[in-house]
Each structure stands twice: as C-alpha cells, then as structure tokens.
Amino acid sequence: MEDKTVYDILAADLFEVIECGCEEHKNDLEDLTKNLVHLCGWVRSNRDNGSVGFIDFNDGTSFRNIQIVYSSEQNEENTYLECKKMHRGAAIELVGRLVLTPENKQPFEIHVYDGKILADVADDYPLQKKFHTVEFLRSIAHLRVRSNLSSAIFKVRNSLSMAIHSFFQMNRFMYVHTPLITCNDAEGAGETFSVVTKDKDPAAFFGRPVVLTVTGQLHVEAFALAYRNVYTFGPTFRAEHSNTVRHASEFWMIEPEMSFADLNDNMNVIENCIRYCIGYVLDDCKDEMAFFNEHIDHDLIKRLEHVRDTNFKHITYTEAIKEIKKAIASGVKFDNPNIEWGDGLQSEHERYITEKVMKGPTFVTNYPKTMTAFYMRQNDDGKTVANCDLLVPYVGELVGGSQREERYDVLKARMEELGNLSGLEWYLELRKYGCPVHSGFGIGFDRFLMYLTGVNNIRDIQPFPRTSDPIKY
Amino acid sequence: MEDKTVYDILAADLFEVIECGCEEHKNDLEDLTKNLVHLCGWVRSNRDNGSVGFIDFNDGTSFRNIQIVYSSEQNEENTYLECKKMHRGAAIELVGRLVLTPENKQPFEIHVYDGKILADVADDYPLQKKFHTVEFLRSIAHLRVRSNLSSAIFKVRNSLSMAIHSFFQMNRFMYVHTPLITCNDAEGAGETFSVVTKDKDPAAFFGRPVVLTVTGQLHVEAFALAYRNVYTFGPTFRAEHSNTVRHASEFWMIEPEMSFADLNDNMNVIENCIRYCIGYVLDDCKDEMAFFNEHIDHDLIKRLEHVRDTNFKHITYTEAIKEIKKAIASGVKFDNPNIEWGDGLQSEHERYITEKVMKGPTFVTNYPKTMTAFYMRQNDDGKTVANCDLLVPYVGELVGGSQREERYDVLKARMEELGNLSGLEWYLELRKYGCPVHSGFGIGFDRFLMYLTGVNNIRDIQPFPRTSDPIKY
Numbered sequence: 001m002e003d004k005t006v007y008d009i010l011a012a013d014l015f016e017v018i019e020c021g022c023e024e025h026k027n028d029l030e031d032l033t034k035n036l037v038h039l040c041g042w043v044r045s046n047r048d049n050g051s052v053g054f055i056d057f058n059d060g061t062s063f064r065n066i067q068i069v070y071s072s073e074q075n076e077e078n079t080y081l082e083c084k085k086m087h088r089g090a091a092i093e094l095v096g097r098l099v100l101t102p103e104n105k106q107p108f109e110i111h112v113y114d115g116k117i118l119a120d121v122a123d124d125y126p127l128q129k130k131f132h133t134v135e136f137l138r139s140i141a142h143l144r145v146r147s148n149l150s151s152a153i154f155k156v157r158n159s160l161s162m163a164i165h166s167f168f169q170m171n172r173f174m175y176v177h178t179p180l181i182t183c184n185d186a187e188g189a190g191e192t193f194s195v196v197t198k199d200k201d202p203a204a205f206f207g208r209p210v211v212l213t214v215t216g217q218l219h220v221e222a223f224a225l226a227y228r229n230v231y232t233f234g235p236t237f238r239a240e241h242s243n244t245v246r247h248a249s250e251f252w253m254i255e256p257e258m259s260f261a262d263l264n265d266n267m268n269v270i271e272n273c274i275r276y277c278i279g280y281v282l283d284d285c286k287d288e289m290a291f292f293n294e295h296i297d298h299d300l301i302k303r304l305e306h307v308r309d310t311n312f313k314h315i316t317y318t319e320a321i322k323e324i325k326k327a328i329a330s331g332v333k334f335d336n337p338n339i340e341w342g343d344g345l346q347s348e349h350e351r352y353i354t355e356k357v358m359k360g361p362t363f364v365t366n367y368p369k370t371m372t373a374f375y376m377r378q379n380d381d382g383k384t385v386a387n388c389d390l391l392v393p394y395v396g397e398l399v400g401g402s403q404r405e406e407r408y409d410v411l412k413a414r415m416e417e418l419g420n421l422s423g424l425e426w427y428l429e430l431r432k433y434g435c436p437v438h439s440g441f442g443i444g445f446d447r448f449l450m451y452l453t454g455v456n457n458i459r460d461i462q463p464f465p466r467t468s469d470p471i472k473y
Numbered sequence: 474m475e476d477k478t479v480y481d482i483l484a485a486d487l488f489e490v491i492e493c494g495c496e497e498h499k500n501d502l503e504d505l506t507k508n509l510v511h512l513c514g515w516v517r518s519n520r521d522n523g524s525v526g527f528i529d530f531n532d533g534t535s536f537r538n539i540q541i542v543y544s545s546e547q548n549e550e551n552t553y554l555e556c557k558k559m560h561r562g563a564a565i566e567l568v569g570r571l572v573l574t575p576e577n578k579q580p581f582e583i584h585v586y587d588g589k590i591l592a593d594v595a596d597d598y599p600l601q602k603k604f605h606t607v608e609f610l611r612s613i614a615h616l617r618v619r620s621n622l623s624s625a626i627f628k629v630r631n632s633l634s635m636a637i638h639s640f641f642q643m644n645r646f647m648y649v650h651t652p653l654i655t656c657n658d659a660e661g662a663g664e665t666f667s668v669v670t671k672d673k674d675p676a677a678f679f680g681r682p683v684v685l686t687v688t689g690q691l692h693v694e695a696f697a698l699a700y701r702n703v704y705t706f707g708p709t710f711r712a713e714h715s716n717t718v719r720h721a722s723e724f725w726m727i728e729p730e731m732s733f734a735d736l737n738d739n740m741n742v743i744e745n746c747i748r749y750c751i752g753y754v755l756d757d758c759k760d761e762m763a764f765f766n767e768h769i770d771h772d773l774i775k776r777l778e779h780v781r782d783t784n785f786k787h788i789t790y791t792e793a794i795k796e797i798k799k800a801i802a803s804g805v806k807f808d809n810p811n812i813e814w815g816d817g818l819q820s821e822h823e824r825y826i827t828e829k830v831m832k833g834p835t836f837v838t839n840y841p842k843t844m845t846a847f848y849m850r851q852n853d854d855g856k857t858v859a860n861c862d863l864l865v866p867y868v869g870e871l872v873g874g875s876q877r878e879e880r881y882d883v884l885k886a887r888m889e890e891l892g893n894l895s896g897l898e899w900y901l902e903l904r905k906y907g908c909p910v911h912s913g914f915g916i917g918f919d920r921f922l923m924y925l926t927g928v929n930n931i932r933d934i935q936p937f938p939r940t941s942d943p944i945k946y
Contacts, residue, residue, distance in 0.1 A: 010645055010701070010702075012645050013645070040701075040732070040733040040909070041701065042699075042907050043907075059701050060647075060699050060700035060701040060702075060732075061645050061700065061701055061702065089906050089907045090907045091732070091733075091907040091908065091909035093733070118733070118909040118910070119879065119907050119908050119909040120907070121905070121906045121907045122905040122906060124905075125905075125906050141695075141899075142695040142899040142900070142902065142903060143695075143903075143906065145695055145696055145698075145699040145700070146698075146699040150699075151699070151700075154647065154649070154696070154700070155647065157648075157649075157650070158647045158648045158649075161648050161650075162638065162642060162648070165635065165638060169635060172483055172485050172486070172534045174533075174627065174628065174631045175630075175631045175634050175635070176627070176630075176631075176936055177630070177634075177708070177725055177935070177936055178936060178937065179723060179935075179936070179937045179939050179946075180653070180708050180723060181666075181710075181722070181723050181939050181944070182944070182946075183944050183945075183946075193654075193668045193669065193670060193678075194668070194669050194670070194671070195666045195667070195668060195685065196666065196667050196669055197666060197667070197712050198667070198712075205666075205712060205714070205722070205941070206939075206943060206944040207942075207943030207944060208943065208944060210944060212668065219936065219937055219946065222614075222615040222616075222618055223618055223627070223936065225618075225619075226515075226533050226618040226619040226623075226624070227533035227534065227618070227624075227627070228483070228513075228514065228532050228533040228534055229483075229533075229534070234707065234708065235650075235653050235707065235708065237654075239670050239671075239678060241678070249654070249678070250652060250653060250654050252650055259513070259533075259564070260513040260564075260566070260591070406592065426614075426615045426945070426946055427615070429615070430615060430616075432594070432595040432597075432598075433562050433594045433595060433598050433616065434515050434516075434562045434563045434564040434592050434593070434594045435564065435592050436513070436564035436591040436592040437591070462650070462652075463649055463650055463651060463652070463692065463696065464651065464652045464692055466652050466654050466679075468678070469680075470679060470680030470681065471654070471655070471656050471679040471680060471681060471683055472656075472899070473652075473655075473656075473692065473899055
C-alpha cells in the first residue's frame with residue numbers, strides 16, 4: 001500500500017463527504033476510497049471475538065462514532081495486538097482504508113492498516129460503557145464532556161450560538177460587547193455580585209463600587225441610538241440563592257435593541273428570531289436532536305417543528321388574567337388560585353395560557369407598570385407598559401421585551417420615583433438627543449438551549465455550571 | 474405619486490443593491506428607482522442655500538452617509554420647512570425617490586417626497602460638526618458612538634468578531650462558553666478581581682473564594698480532550714493598575730485549543746487565523762478601513778495586506794537574544810541594553826526582531842521555562858518550553874501559544890513546585906485519561922482590533938472601556 005496517499009481527515013468531514021452527494025464531494029470520496037485515511041481520536045468501545053475486532057471511534061468532531069475494523073487475518077501481528085489494547089478512553093491514531101457500507105446503518109467503516117495508542121487511559125477511568133446518572137456526570141464535569149449526553153448538548157450549544165449570530169448579522173444587527181463590570185444595577189433587584197480587589201475595598205480600583213452586570217441593555221441602547229439595530233451576546237450574572245433547575249448565577253444572554261421599532265416590530269423580530277434558530281438547529285444538529293428525541297423527550301422534534309412553522313399568538317396581560325379567572329371559576333385547579341389583576345403570572349398560569357387557551361407560542365403584552373422595570377414605556381392608560389413576554393408550551397416564558405421609555409420627562413420622573421437615577425444620568429441623557437421610539441428584548445441563552453434539547457436542568461446545559469452549588473471547577 | 478410602492482429600507486441594503494451588480498440586485502434596483510423608499514435615521518449635517526437643501530443622513534447600518542436633497546421648488550411648503558428644521562443629531566424619517574448619480578463620488582441620492590422629525594435634538598448636543606479630540610469623545614462614551622471614528626471602530630469590531638467565528642467554525646472548532654467566575658488563577662499572577670456578595674464574605678456564595686477568570690484555557694482544555702478542536706471567545710479580567718494605552722481590566726480573548734496538535738500545528742493555525750481575519754476585515758469593511766488609512770495611519774492597509782499575503786517567519790528565543798546582543802554590540806541603541814538569556818523580551822526588542830531582523834510577522838519559540846506558565850510543555854533541554862509568541866511589525870506581541878504539558882508526572886511536579894495544584898486537581902487528572910499531545914493559543918481581541926485599525930489606545934476600541942480609570946458608565 002506504500003504508493004497510496006494518506007489523507008489526514010476529521011470524522012465530521014468524512015461524514016460530510018460521504019453523505020452530501022454533491023459532485024465535488026463525490027470526486028473527493030472516490031479519491032479517499034482509493035487511498036488511505038489518517039484519523040486521530042478516542043476509543044469509545046473496543047470488542048474483539050478473537051480474530052476480528054471492532055472499535056467505536058470518536059474524534060469529537062461528529063456526534064456519531066466511526067466503526068473501525070481490525071483482524072488477525074488482515075493485519076500484521078503487531079498492529080492487531082496494538083488494536084486489541086486500545087481501551088475505552090484512550091487516544092489513538094489510525095491509518096486505514098475507507099470502506100463504504102451503504103446497506104448498513106453506518107454508511108462506512110474503516111479497515112485498519114496501521115494503528116497506535118497515543119495516550120493510554122488509567123484503569124480507574126470513571127466513564128464506563130454503562131448508564132451514568134446525570135448527578136454522577138455533574139460530579140466529573142471535566143470528563144462528562146466525553147459522554148453522549150454532554151456531547152449532544154454542547155454541539156447544540158455551539159450551533160445555537162451560530163444561529164443567533166447568523167440571524168442578527170443577516171438582518172444587519174451589529175454585535176456589541178457591553179461591559180460586565182459596571183456601576184449600575186439595571187433591574188434594581190439588588191441581587192448582584194460585587195467586584196473587589198485584594199484589599200476588599202469595593203471603591204479602590206474603579207473609583208466607586210462596581211458589580212457584575214445583570215443586563216447589557218442600558219449600554220447597548222446607546223449603540224442602538226447610533227447604529228439602529230444592535231445586539232449583545234455575552235455573560236450576565238445574578239447573585240440569587242435560587243436552588244432550582246432553571247437558575248444559574250452566571251448565564252449567557254442575547255439582548256437585541258432596535259431604533260425606530262415599536263412593540264409590534266419588536267414582537268416580529270422575536271418571532272422571526274426564535275423560529276429561525278429552531279430551524280437552524282434542527283437542520284444543523286440532526287444526529288444530536290434525534291438523540292434527545294429518543295432519550296429525553298419523544299415529542300421534542302415534533303413540538304419544535306410546530307413552533308418553527310406556527311405564527312405566534314397575542315393576548316394582553318389583562319385578557320390573560322380574565323382567562324385564568326374564568327378557568328378557576330369553571331373548576332380548573334391552580335396551586336395559586338387567588339390571582340388578581342396586578343399579580344405576576346406564575347409558571348402554571350403561563351403554561352395554562354399558552355397550552356390550553358392559545359394552544360401555541362403566545363406573546364402576553366402590556367403588563368402592569370408596578371411589576372415591570374423602570375425603562376419600559378408607559379402606556380396612555382397610566383397603568384400598563386408596552387412590554388411582552390413570549391410564552392411557549394411546556395416551558396413558559398422564553399423571551400421578555402419592551403418598548404423603551406423614550407420621553408425624557410416621563411423617564412426622569414419614573415427614575416426619580418424609583419430612586420435609581422444616580423449613576424444613570426447618561427442613560428437619561430440619551431433621551432435629549434434624537435431618541436426615537438425604540439425597543440428591545442432579552443433571551444436567556446441557557447434556557448433557550450434547555451428548551452431546544454428538552455434537558456430540564458441548567459446544570460447539564462452549561463460547560464462548567466455556575467449555580468448556587470459550591471464551585472469545584 | 475400615490476400609486477407607487479414605498480419600500481422600507483436600510484442604508485446598508487441600499488448601498489449593496491446599488492453597488493453589487495448581480496442580476497438579482499439589478500432587478501431590485503430597477504424596482505426601487507421606479508417606486509419610493511422609506512428611511513429612518515439621524516441627521517449628520519443639514520445645509521440649505523435658501524431654495525435647495527442637503528442632508529447628510531446616516532441610519533447607522535452603513536459607515537457612509539446618504540445625501541438627501543430637498544428644495545422649495547420640488548417639495549410642498551410644509552415638507553420643505555420641516556426638512557430645514559432637521560438639525561444635526563435629530564432622528565428623522567423620509568420618503569423619497571432614489572436617484573442614481575454614477576458620475577458623482579456618491580453613487581446615489583434621495584430626493585425628498587415627504588419628511589418628518591421623529592425625535593428632536595437639544596441645543597446643547599455635544600457632538601458638533603467639527604474636530605473633537607479622542608479625550609473629549611471618551612468623556613461622552615454614550616454619545617461618541619455616533620462619531621465617525623467610533624462608528625468605523627465598532628463596525629470593524631463586529632466584523633472581526635464574525636471573522637473569528639467564521640474561521641473556527643469553517644475549520645470545525647466548537648465554540649465553548651467557559652465560566653468567568655472561577656476558583657483558579659491560571660496564570661498564577663495573583664492580579665485577579667474577587668467576586669463577593671453583599672456580606673463581603675468571599676466564600677459565602679460558592680463555598681470558597683472565587684475570582685473573575687484571567688483565561689478560559691484550563692477549562693477549554695477539558696473540551697479539547699473530548700471534541701478535538703475547540704475555542705472560547707469571551708471576556709477575561711486583570712486587576713492590574715497599568716495605566717497604559719494597551720492595558721484594560723476587562724477585555725475579550727480568543728482561546729483555541731487542539732488535541733493531536735504540536736507546536737508546529739499550533740503555529741500553522743495561528744498564522745492561518747491571523748491572515749484570514751485580516752483578509753476578512755479588509756473585504757468586509759472597505760469604507761471603514763479607508764477611513765483609518767486616511768485619518769490614522771497612511772500605511773495601514775499596505776501593512777495589513779503584506780501580513781495577509783506573507784508567510785510568517787520563525788526564530789527561537791535563544792537566537793533572538795543572540796540577534797539583540799549582536800545588534801547592541803554593533804551600536805544599536807535600546808532603552809534596555811542589558812539583556813541576557815533568561816530575561817523577558819521588551820517591546821523594543823520584539824519590534825527590533827520583527828521589523829529589522831526578520832522583516833515580517835515572526836514566531837519566537839521556546840522561551841525559558843522560568844518565565845512561562847506552569848502548563849507549557851517542557852522541552853528535552855530542561856531549560857525551555859514548547860511555546861511561541863507571534864510578533865508583528867509596529868506592534869510587537871499579538872498572539873501567545875504553547876504545546877501543553879501532557880505528561881502527568883512532569884505536570885504534577887511542576888504544579889507542586891509552583892504551589893498551584895490545589896483546586897486544579899481536575900486539570901491534572903485530565904492527563905490520566907487519553908491525553909494526547911495538544912496545543913492552544915490566546916489572541917487578545919482588543920489588541921488585535923487596535924492592530925487592524927491603527928487606533929493606539931484601548932480606550933477608543935472598547936464600547937465602554939474598563940481600564941484603571943474611574944468608571945462612569
């Protein structure tokens with residue numbers, strides 16, 4: 001075989017060349033099958049029956065394993081013995097022949113020509129070929145990334161990140177890196193982390209106390225008033241001791257902001273964005289999504305396809321409260337049955353509205369002013385603001401957005417009323433200089449990823465989770 | 474004109490339709506010129522000579538302004554008077570006719586049909602149509618984004634971010650969000666910010682003291698050992714009180730990591746990445762780059778094109794020291810003339826090597842072990858490590874990378890020697906389970922952006938700079 005070319009190749013490229021079917025890839029494939037391929041990756045399993053052996057090989061670039069075949073008849077003794085010693089978890093390199101197997105589930109296999117263990121694995125390797133609980137996997141966050149579950153999750157995480165950028169760039173939104181260290185607490189929640197230097201004086205370094213940001217919105221508004229359409233996509237923080245499956249103290253947010261856009265424009269962009277991202281991930285991550293559909297939730301793909309293909313619905317907060325009260329009167333049971341206008345919607349109410357009343361993804365609009373942030377635009381009724389929450393079946397709230405208060409006097413009065421003008425004079429001042437109607441929204445990236453994968457604990461969705469649990473990694 | 478369609482359009486789309494020249498855009502253009510366009514944006518300037526007026530209009534989606542023409546003859550009196558009142562900084566909307574002007578510098582103008590001020594501008598608008606110093610612009614960070622300089626910088630910032638993602642995705646690197654709150658200080662520098670909750674007890678929330686990360690590398694290595702090729706792209710922090718034009722306390726880093734890659738593979742990827750990103754930005758930001766070339770540095774584009782088209786050079790640290798000593802002996806003057814093997818290269822030395830000795834972008838490799846981080850792979854000489862710094866003319870260091878120490882015993886001994894094993898047991902443990910040769914590097918995103926734009930102060934490169942200056946925004 002000495003006169004053959006050896007092609008160094010990644011598993012993902014191999015799958016693409018074999019499955020794409022375009023003319024160029026057909027030529028590549030012909031070339032590959034006539035020559036040899038060189039692969040580097042890890043052993044997922046290895047079994048031999050004494051004369052023929054099979055390795056499930058994965059180099060991390062594809063979710064699917066590649067089947068490697070070696071045998072005492074076809075291989076030289078040294079190679080055969082080396083292949084037999086390739087244990088689960090070991091890093092190996094292989095030179096082999098690409099053999100197409102269109103009749104099998106796997107479209108090809110690699111027949112070993114030469115193989116070598118590059119880095120062996122200790123006997124106490126915790127990831128054995130058996131079912132591991134997610135709790136166990138969380139305890140080995142540095143190794144769980146090699147499991148099927150994590151592998152599927154983190155590939156979708158990558159894909160969703162690219163879907164976000166793709167959608168906004170295509171629509172001429174400019175990406176902005178808003179600062180994480182800030183002196184304002186935009187939500188007024190007070191649940192922020194402080195940033196200090198070694199001497200623990202919070203004002204020592206930056207001249208005043210600083211915190212980790214809870215939102216990039218205020219900063220990115222200044223950009224929207226210059227570039228029209230902008231978005232942030234970065235980490236945000238909450239020092240909440242909420243020990244739930246959905247809360248993390250560090251998580252990524254997508255925060256677009258648009259000038260010359262009212263609440264309806266805002267809802268159109270939200271709807272297009274969510275539907276685009278779902279479509280992107282379903283196309284880009286077929287293997288991973290099939291895995292979730294099989295192992296996590298059998299309705300997942302059907303549900304996502306429905307959302308991708310459905311026009312979202314609209315209901316006001318006031319109507320939603322009426323619907324819930326009507327339901328209670330007709331005998332529907334809620335854990336929180338004493339809900340009145342002015343109260344927040346609990347998750348059970350949100351799910352009732354989107355699943356039973358509207359039967360699909362639904363925007364709830366115009367919430368009471370008393371329960372919303374200072375920057376939301378006040379409606380003429382004096383009671384509500386021009387905001388929206390997007391509710392989706394089986395999850396509840398996925399996106400929150402609003403028109404921003406663009407009127408200097410109204411915003412100033414509201415900020416004074418709430419006592420958060422100090423330090424935000426610059427934000428108010430934006431209203432003096434050519435500040436048109438503008439709107440924006442926020443998507444919790446990690447929650448969106450939970451929604452797309454059906455994985456119901458944020459600890460399994462983040463690379464190294466930052467929740468209220470003790471930090472080990 | 475009532476039977477005409479009014480197309481709502483962004484400036485960037487208008488420029489593209491007019492300048493692209495493809496068949497589809499030609500049809501779009503024909504349609505646009507036969508009908509009316511609707512634009513929303515801001516006034517950059519407005520001058521009228523009593524009967525004809527010209528507005529420089531910008532909606533933020535394109536760096537170039539659009540010329541708007543109104544006149545007392547062509548427009549109804551109300552429209553004409555409204556247009557005259559459109560002051561610099563005001564938000565306006567316009568309906569007008571697209572008129573091609575291929576003979577002029579600007580390929581088209583808009584003749585007003587109807588116009589309206591959407592949000593006026595107060596008289597004390599600080600951004601007047603005159604030269605403002607960068608120092609003044611820094612003092613109005615929320616408004617400077619509307620200046621030409623900031624506009625060019627932040628558009629290139631967006632473009633470079635997309636170039637990074639494009640390069641790594643194309644090469645099958647998976648994007649990973651490594652955590653920012655961490656319990657390890659990977660560089661051992663100690664210049665970290667602590668993260669605390671309101672009670673100021675650093676261990677209260679996460680069970681142990683935590684800091685803001687100085688690098689995502691250690692975490693992303695765990696991912697490289699599962700997915701082969703990965704990268705982070707996110708914020709990192711340094712609590713250094715370095716009041717220079719190049720230091721910030723919060724900045725974005727790109728940190729790729731590759732399994733089965735040695736130092737040479739690493740340098741190949743660095744070279745391909747830098748050259749690709751330069752080419753991408755030169756193509757994607759022609760107007761902005763022309764602006765920098767005219768106003769900041771007349772050699773900028775020529776220099777970048779040279780780097781884009783040149784193979785990078787290589788020299789070892791040991792050879793570099795010899796060259797510098799030879800230069801000193803032959804009369805070249807340095808501020809730091811007493812340099813010996815084992816000393817760090819100062820910026821002046823780096824620039825001498827890349828500009829005078831190698832005459833182009835240069836990798837300096839194999840630095841002394843004593844001056845490098847614990848995770849770099851030790852060479853067989855016992856004195857140096859398998860690392861590299863990429864030096865470029867006129868800037869010095871742009872990228873740093875290394876092969877990582879993959880040998881369990883060697884790494885353990887080094888970590889014990891330096892006293893930083895505690896809390897990083899998981900990192901060491903990665904070496905037990907199929908840990909092949911692997912490498913990675915870090916690019917300071919903000920410094921790369923300074924290099925691409927010629928802008929020499931990081932305070933002008935970041936949306937809301939976080940340096941050792943007091944925080945106002």
